[in-house]
Amino acid sequence: MVNNNANAYLAPTIQIPSSLEIIAITRAKPAVLTVSVDSVLQANTYQEGQQVRLTIPYGYGMQQMNGRTVKILGVSGSTITVDIDSTLFDEFSVPASGQKPASLAPAGSRNLEFSNTSGQEPFQSLDNTGN
Amino acid sequence: MLIKRCTASGEEHGLINTISNQVADKGDSQVNAKIKSSYEKKRKDDARPVKARYINHRGVTERLEKVYCRYAGDPIQVYRLIPGHTYELPMGFIEEVNGIEIVKRSGLQSVDGQNVTSDGEPLAKDSRGLHVHELVPISF
Numbered sequence: 001m002v003n004n005n006a007n008a009y010l011a012p013t014i015q016i017p018s019s020l021e022i023i024a025i026t027r028a029k030p031a032v033l034t035v036s037v038d039s040v041l042q043a044n045t046y047q048e049g050q051q052v053r054l055t056i057p058y059g060y061g062m063q064q065m066n067g068r069t070v071k072i073l074g075v076s077g078s079t080i081t082v083d084i085d086s087t088l089f090d091e092f093s094v095p096a097s098g099q100k101p102a103s104l105a106p107a108g109s110r111n112l113e114f115s116n117t118s119g120q121e122p123f124q125s126l127d128n129t130g131n
Numbered sequence: 132m133l134i135k136r137c138t139a140s141g142e143e144h145g146l147i148n149t150i151s152n153q154v155a156d157k158g159d160s161q162v163n164a165k166i167k168s169s170y171e172k173k174r175k176d177d178a179r180p181v182k183a184r185y186i187n188h189r190g191v192t193e194r195l196e197k198v199y200c201r202y203a204g205d206p207i208q209v210y211r212l213i214p215g216h217t218y219e220l221p222m223g224f225i226e227e228v229n230g231i232e233i234v235k236r237s238g239l240q241s242v243d244g245q246n247v248t249s250d251g252e253p254l255a256k257d258s259r260g261l262h263v264h265e266l267v268p269i270s271f
Contacts, residue, residue, distance in 0.1 A: 030134045064141030073132060083132075088139040 017050070018042040019105040023094055025062055031070075031086035033104065034079050046075050046106075052082070053107035059099040062092040069107045080104075138213070145218050148209040156204025177201055177223030183266040185212040189245070195264050199224045217269060225266045232260035 020042060024034035033054075037044045046052070049072065056066040070082040094102075136145040162170070187193040195212040201223045212218060233242050235258045240251055242261065248254065 064137065064139075068141070073134075083134050085134050085136045088137065089141065 017045045017106050019103055020044065022054070022056070022092075022102040022104055025056075025065060025086065025092040027062075027086050027089055027091065029085040029087050030073055030081050031065075031084045031089075032079055032081050035104065037078055044075065044078060044080075046072055046080060048072055048074055051107045052080075052104040054102075054104050055100075056092070056102045057100045059095040060092055060102045061090045062086070064089040065092075142213070144211045144213045144216065146208055147211050150207040150209070152200060152203070152205055152207050154203050156202065174202055177221060177226070179222045180219045181222050181225060181268050182217055182219050182270040183225055183268045184217045185214055186265040186267060187214040188261075188263050188265065191215060193263075195228065197224075197228065199227065201227075212264075212266075220266065225268065228264050228266050229262075231264050232262060234258075234260040 018037075018041075020035040020037060022033055023036050026032045035044060051069055051071050053069045054065050054067070056062055065084070065086065068084070070084050072080055073083055074081040092102075133146060133149055135143045135147055137143055185195065187195065191214045193214060195210075197210050197212075198207060199210060199221070200207040208224075210218075210220070210224065235242065235254055237254045237256045240246065240253050245261070
């Protein structure tokens with residue numbers, strides 16, 4: 001019999017892709033998100049074709065984006081272009097304080113796709129084994 | 132590259148999804164040249180983009196959600212149309228929408244909550260249908 005406390009702790013790893021804080025969203029076609037990436041705890045490893053779910057607390061405005069799952073059209077540094085025309089949406093602005101952060105997180109199986117042809121796992125983690 | 136169009140309230144409309152078609156286009160090698168050329172002409176004509184305004188004769192709060200795929204191998208497109216908006220649509224899609232007709236069946240007093248006759252009386256026999264959806268081209 002193994003005691004419950006016999007399990008060794010796993011070393012903490014960066015979840016791939018990370019959940020990232022959104023600091024800006026343009027009202028444009030297509031919409032462009034700017035994210036804040038902590039250089040130690042996070043990494044912007046998102047790629048074109050992945051889907052992300054957006055969480056926009058009320059105080060940030062642009063509630064039309066809240067809860068929406070969008071597809072990434074392109075990534076450049078800390079900006080992510082998504083497949084939504086936000087021209088008619090409300091303005092997005094970061095409130096002074098007192099709000100949960102606006103964020104994006106991976107959504108759906110496209111973030112862990114396995115290619116039967118090549119055997120590659122393009123959106124898998126750092127060493128392709130889940131760690 | 133599909134960029135979803137949204138209203139000010141966040142409702143997606145226009146072409147909202149494209150799905151790849153697993154039915155392969157086997158071509159038209161078995162048909163004679165005359166039929167082949169007319170088929171290709173029709174296919175090209177159906178794919179021609181046309182600007183059109185969507186009208187729903189039941190009211191502006193109605194919507195039309197329709198899947199379009201006319202030829203083997205073509206991607207499956209999902210459209211959601213809101214009355215009063217203008218869309219760039221393939222000619223074949225416009226033909227299909229304008230051809231949608233709800234036939235007035237005999238013995239019925241209403242079709243989807245709409246009286247089939249002005250006095251609400253049932254029809255004695257089947258007759259031509261109601262056109263609920265209409266796409267009016269605004270450019271050619």
